Amino acid sequence: MAVVGCEVRRTPAPESTRQLQVVGVRRIMDRPALSPAAWSPDSQALAYSSDQRLWVYTLDRGEKDVAPAEAVTAVAWSRPLNLLALIDRGIVWTLRPDGTDRRRVPLPEPAVELAWAPGSDRLAVVVRHPVDGQIRTELWLVNHDGGFRRMVTRAPVGRAMRDLQWFPDSLYMLYGLSAGREQAMTELWRVRISYPDRQQILLPAPAAMVRLAPTGRYLATVGGDQGAEGGGQVVLSRVDGSGRFAVAPQAGRYTGLAWSPQGEKVVFAQLSGDARAELWMANADGSGHLHLYSYLMEYTDPGMGVAIAWSPDGRHLVFGTNTGASRGPIWLVTLQRR
16 A cells, blocks of 8 residues: 655636736835845735845734844745745845744855745855956855755856746756846756756847746746837747747836746836836736736836736735835735636
């Protein structure tokens, strides 16, 4: 007799833009946040940094100050462990959502990106250090207290790893490579975390952003000349590069790319010269769009981006200019089925 264990997890049913409507958009905090917000696994709370503190905002009780934080540029929330990980001035810390059990994760160099594995206790971290006047970035795998540490791979000198993401099997990772401090990625790589196994993924044009769908089968990219008005596009494709098509209503400057939890929709922000961001949702098959909100950004920096995060239950989005490189209030969008 064989006994087989399994885990049953409820996930939201796929919905198209025609089945959804926006029922509310509101600013949930007045102080400017720095890090992009990270959703809790149950979709009832989100974490972010502001005013040298780490905050957790719950949908029913509002925000709570949980821990000190000098300048947190990235926050991630682990689904299996229900732990937070953050980068504070290059140092990686883990802690519980109430601020207890705070631990420093020792790494050889300052961290610039991190991502929890969706189905394990591993945390992937990109570190950066100078080599003969140039930058070298490395991908490390650690656990929540630093008891396990292993370098997975390193980029060539002068190339920076960007947009670090996990495949849903928690065995492979995706990252882009850009030249030095340039934002545009010209290479995309898939790497296995357990042993050296790298595969380059076709990237036909430089990309300002790359997002892997939760299914691991599709990619969304922001490509084109983002420095010129009307020069960029949001493009979807299979991971192998086939089946490419644009989903944005028109060419422009785009940011804030994010997939829905089921991978059947994407959201993004189109920026204009008067510091206005139009938030859009598009079906991943190109069949339709939904305009979410017209957002007048608090700051007029022409190079500023927007961070967008989708709750795991698919019923909320948070957005703002809190990208880790710039600050701004956080806004909450509430969706419901028509």
